[in-house]
Every structure is written in structure tokens, then in C-alpha cells.
Amino acid sequence: MAFQDLLDQVGGLGRFQIIQMAFLLIYNAMAQTHTLLENFTAVILGHRCWVHILDNATVSDNDTGTLSQEALLRISIPLDSNLRPDKCHRFIHPQWQLLHMNGTFSNMSEVDTEPCMDGWVYDRSSFLSTTVTEWDLVCESQSLNSVSKFFFMAGMLVGNIVYGTLSDRFGRRLLLTWCLLQLAVADTCATFAPTFLVYCSLRFLAGMSTSTILTNAILLIVEWTSPKYQAMGTTMAVCATSFGNILLGSLAFAIRNWHTLQLVLSIPMFFFFISSRYELPFVFLFHLGINVFLVQVLLGVVKLPANYLSLWALKHRGHRISIFFFMSMMGITLLATIFVPSEMSTVCMILTTLGGGICFASITCSLTQANELLPTVIRATAFGIIGVCGSLGAAVAPLLMTLETYAEPLPWIIYAASCIFTSLVVFLLPETRNHQLPDSLQDIENGGKGSRKTELEDPSIKVTHF
Known part of the structure; x- marks a missing residue:
């Protein structure tokens, strides 16, 4: 007798499954916060070079006369091509003559400027500190900010490969428990990392464990419920990540110091690790220029009705047609962003929220279809491969944004075309509803x-x- 047949006889959704599902949903929500953590802890703040007459606390007002901060900034920092204070250069000597001129010399930035030899001054109105201010990841070092994100995504990729195979061999629960501990230790230690290299290494380990928690939680929910409730279980698992989005956005709004924020989200993982031993047998917001805190919360809120819609579609319209509808709609939404100017922030926010909701719904449908297509003996391994593809997509997506230098709509066209193409390919798969x-x-x-x-x-x- 197959396990699913036995499960049908003893009950497909009893007290054991409900208690287990509750804990797994909490794990999913908390793991999601670590996936998106660097949206807030690695923000590049506004910055300029530190200059003596402007930023030295020992310089008195008498040393500079009655000059205002704006005047001191003008004689100390050159203007960039957009006529804004340059972020990475300063005048070697104060250019007093600029106080009496309406324009600037075109060749002055080449002759009389130098890099920021004494560090930078950051705009801390939105965030008190980030990893960028911690290690001065700006100007010539700004590319290193993407390196830490790459390390995390690379960790997710490796975790899907390694832990996915181990989950099939040694069991879902054992690997889930281990990854809860690994995530707790890695991101707690990352809070106190002495160097940027150590921080990246710890985030790599966090990425490995995060992907496994998200995957194994869904697998345990699905495999311990009867087919009647599997779509509901998958939907609830994805919905749990929406609470993670809401929690992260809310905490980041209240806690503007990256050390404190990361610590607040990491310490609870130790308690979840302990509970798992006794209760158990998924760049573009800094780009759109909109309120990142609000959008983070909105994406969490919109995931709830989006996943309810996906559950209804999976139950009444079939799995293939549901994936086709949501994926094609996501492509259409991405294409719509091309025609909206960045100044229309409200419309941009609406499209971002709508696109996020559709994306969440399509993920729910895809996970449900994948669960029902794959046999139990290789399901975690196959989900690891699927996770690898997702991680590769997450790593390539920011790189595609560099194509804006050639044609601004080009990245969005590529994103939209890939969604529409995928929506058509899904018809090559068999229908698995109620199987x-x-x-x-x-x-x-x-x-x-x-x-x-x-x-x-x-x-x-x-x-x-x-």
C-alpha cells in the first residue's frame, strides 16, 4: 500500500498535520526575511567626500566667516554631469572663486580634484547605518556591494544542490533542523563580522540554509497531507512568505541600524531550531525610485489575496491554465512599466504591487504543479535543481538591468518575453489536478x-x- 493511500485512511489533515504545518509556516516566514534582508541592510546611502572645512568638528565658524553649509559645499565638492555634488571627488583646494560665479569651469574636475582621501560623509536620514557605511562600499568599491548579494544567491544555489540531495537521502526533517541552526549561527555572526570578506562568507552559508528551509517546509507540508489539501498547503506555505515580507518591511522601518535589524531577525532562529527538534517528525525597488518600506509591506499584503486567487484557479480551472494565465499576465504587467515615466510614482507603485501579486500567484501554481509531477524519492533533489534555476535567475536579473545603457526598455522586454514564453511552454506538461x-x-x-x-x-x- 502506498503512503498516500495509507494517509487517506488515517486522515489527510488531522491534528498532527495542522500542528506541523503551523510550525513549518513560521519557519517559511522567517526564512523569507533573511532572503530579502539586504534590501535594507545593504542600501547605498547618499554620500560625498569628507572635507576639512565642512566636516571637521574643530573648525569654528570664525575660520570660514559667515559662509553657509551650501556655500562651503560649493567650494569643496565639484559638480558631476547632472550638476549635482560629485559623490567620489573633491577639490584639492577650496575654490573660493566659485562663490562669485554662476557657472563652473568645464575642466576643473579633471585638474583640481582628487578622490575621497579621508573617507565619505553619508546621508543618514533614511538609515543610520548599512553594510555600505560599515565598509565604505561606494565609488571604486561600490561593485563589492553586489558581491555580497551574489554570495548569498550562490549559497542558495549550492544549498539547493547539496542539501536537496541530502534531504532525499537522510530525510526532510533532519536537514530542515540543521539548516535552521546554520541560518541562526551564520546571520548572527554576520552581524559582528570584522571584515567584508567574513561577512560575505557568512551570508553564503545563510543562503545555503535559507533555500533548504523554504523547500523542505513545502515538501513536508505536501507530503503529509492528502491530495485534497495539497494545493491548499502549498498556497499557505507561499502565503507565509508574505508575512515575512510584511515583518521585514515593518522592522526595517522601525530599526534603521543594520546590525540591530539583522540581529533581531537572526536570534529567533535559535528558538525555531529547538522547536523543530520536538514538534516535527524567492533589486528593482532602489531602481524604480519609490518608497522601499511601503512597497515591501504592500508586496506582503498583496500576496495574501493573490495566493487565494491562485488556490481558486488551481481548484476550479486546472494547473496548466492557471500557470499560463498568471505568467502571461506578469509579462503584460512588465511590458506596461515601459510606458510609465518614473515621475508617476503612484502608478509605478501600483504596477509593482500588482506585478508582485501576480508573481506570487504564479509561484504557487508552479510549486503545486512541480510537487505533483515529481516522485517522492527524487522530489527534494528535483526541487533543488528547480531552486538552482531560480537562483540563477535571481543572479542574472540585476545584470540584465545594465542593458539600460543601450536601451532603457530592453531589460523589461526581456523579462516580459521570458514570462510569456514560459506561459506557453507549460502546455507541454500533463495536467495533474486531483491526481x-x-x-x-x-x-x-x-x-x-x-x-x-x-x-x-x-x-x-x-x-x-x-
């Missing part, structure tokens, strides 16, 4: 003939098989 989860490769081979469905419906075959 049993396959336990073995043999079930996959016999699935087209409906052998398992026949076994469940025909008592004589059941007796013969037993």
Missing part, C-alpha cells in the same frame, strides 16, 4: 494510464494487489 502524488518512478511511467487511480477506485484490484 495522487507519485511515490516512485514506476508511478510516473504508469501515470498516463491512470493505473493508480484505477487501483483506488476498483476494490477487486486493491485486494489482488494486497
